[in-house]
Amino acid sequence: MLANIGNFLSSGENLVFFVCALLAIGGAIFMISYTQVVHMVLALALTFVSLAGLYVVLQAEFVAVVQILIYAGAISILMIFGIMMTKHHKGDEEEPKRPWHNGLLFVGAAALFGIIFFVIQKTELPSGEFPKFEDNTMEIGKLLFGQHVIPFELMSVLLTVAFIGAIIVAKREED
Structure with a gap:
């Protein structure tokens, strides 16, 4: 299995894909883990930018630019304005006590990564030529x-x- 990982990371394109995928997954995990809304928006913006990087690796430059302009830019700014326009009282809410939360979150993320990696390794993708446009x-x-x-x-x-x-x-x- 380690030989498969070494072969996967042997090219620069696969390495960039791997880094962008990890950042997208990490941003999504941070998004659901944080309790402050501003931190959640920043983690969501990280996920959006990482997805744009994945689109660039897939040679979909237009979709990557649209992803950055609309999602990472406009949606994140809209969320931040929404946060600024609403009333928040910092001392009103008490932090929920979840001692096992981070450990279970890590185990769940590692299990999901392992399942996805296993499925990708075992999947036979059809080979064919797609029309390449200029x-x-x-x-x-x-x-x-x-x-x-x-x-x-x-x-x-x-x-x-x-x-x-x-x-x-x-x-x-x-x-």
């Missing part, structure tokens, strides 16, 4: 504004309605 962004644009234009426009209407609904809800709470 410009991924142009091909995504052709698909979005050609074949998938209706779902794209429906998503923009849905996001606009959600934004207007959030404004109405915030206005009611203010009154």
